[in-house]
Amino acid sequence: MDRIALITGTNRGIGLEIGKQLLSQDWTVIFTARNMAVGRPIVNELRETYKSAWFVQLNVDEKESINYMAEYVLKEFGRVDVLINNAGVLLDGGKSLSTLDIADLQKTMETNVYGPLQVTRALQPALKKGNDARVINISSLMGQLSTMGKDMPAYRISKTALNALTVIQAQELAGDKIKVNTMHPGWVSTDMGGPNATKSIEEGADTAVWLATENEIPTGKFFSERKEIEW
Numbered sequence: 285m286d287r288i289a290l291i292t293g294t295n296r297g298i299g300l301e302i303g304k305q306l307l308s309q310d311w312t313v314i315f316t317a318r319n320m321a322v323g324r325p326i327v328n329e330l331r332e333t334y335k336s337a338w339f340v341q342l343n344v345d346e347k348e349s350i351n352y353m354a355e356y357v358l359k360e361f362g363r364v365d366v367l368i369n370n371a372g373v374l375l376d377g378g379k380s381l382s383t384l385d386i387a388d389l390q391k392t393m394e395t396n397v398y399g400p401l402q403v404t405r406a407l408q409p410a411l412k413k414g415n416d417a418r419v420i421n422i423s424s425l426m427g428q429l430s431t432m433g434k435d436m437p438a439y440r441i442s443k444t445a446l447n448a449l450t451v452i453q454a455q456e457l458a459g460d461k462i463k464v465n466t467m468h469p470g471w472v473s474t475d476m477g478g479p480n481a482t483k484s485i486e487e488g489a490d491t492a493v494w495l496a497t498e499n500e501i502p503t504g505k506f507f508s509e510r511k512e513i514e515w
């Protein structure tokens with residue numbers, strides 16, 4: 285059966301790699317990026333190999349962009365089976381709670397938490413029509429309460445909030461048979477993860493691709509390396 289995924293923030297990093305791996309498994313993938321001039325050419329190149337690669341502009345901070353994307357997707361594709369909320373920012377490297385710029389905390393929450401909330405809400409009608417529909421929120425161990433550290437406080441707070449959002453969404457969307465999970469990709473060598481990261485981008489995409497493709501998955505859980513982990 286043809287499966288349709290939509291991924292946020294695919295002009296580089298883990299999101300782009302998740303899309304490539306799903307294309308190679310014969311999925312239809314709707315790639316999105318806020319910067320069309322960067323995001324669209326990447327998908328045009330992918331289309332030379334995969335006719336099931338598509339692009340739509342999406343800035344997860346902008347309500348109009350989200351609504352346009354959701355209307356377009358429902359009209360053109362009729363449904364979405366898997367939404368991957370991948371777009372994210374890390375703005376407070378080297379900061380502590382006492383030196384943190386509150387504007388950076390607000391901006392981080394906007395992209396990492398309100399973004400996934402609004403994108404999921406807007407795509408709910410398309411997910412409702414999906415087959416075995418799933419939402420995968422790309423979180424981080426930085427948001428794990430049981431191992432909480434004190435560096436990068438804005439990023440940590442945003443990922444803990446994303447985990448809470450996941451648990452609430454999982455309960456609320458259960459009625460529409462949409463499963464919602466959150467996951468840590470590992471420390472991955474991307475622009476965000478930096479050159480010292482321990483995982484390749486291919487490895488960083490693995491658990492998200494597994495959550496998208498595995499036959500039976502639970503809902504409302506936190507995963508790393510294909511295993512459930514504690515909050």
Ligand SMILES: NC(=O)c1ccc[n+]([C@@H]2O[C@H](COP(=O)([O-])OP(=O)(O)OC[C@H]3O[C@@H](n4cnc5c(N)ncnc54)[C@H](OP(=O)(O)O)[C@@H]3O)[C@@H](O)[C@H]2O)c1
Pocket residue numbers: 292293294295296297298299317318319342343344345369370371372373395422423424425468469470471472473474475476477478481
């Ligand atoms: N790398 C790691 O070690 C690591 C570890 C744990 C969790 N994660 C999580 O994994 C996800 C992907 O990170 P990555 O490592 O691939 O980072 P990345 O290379 O910095 O990529 C982030 C992506 O998010 C996009 N983005 C940011 N704000 C956006 C917005 N408002 N609207 C649409 N797209 C937006 C970026 O687009 P622009 O180019 O336009 O900025 C970029 O495509 C993030 O949620 C991150 O928190 C990463």
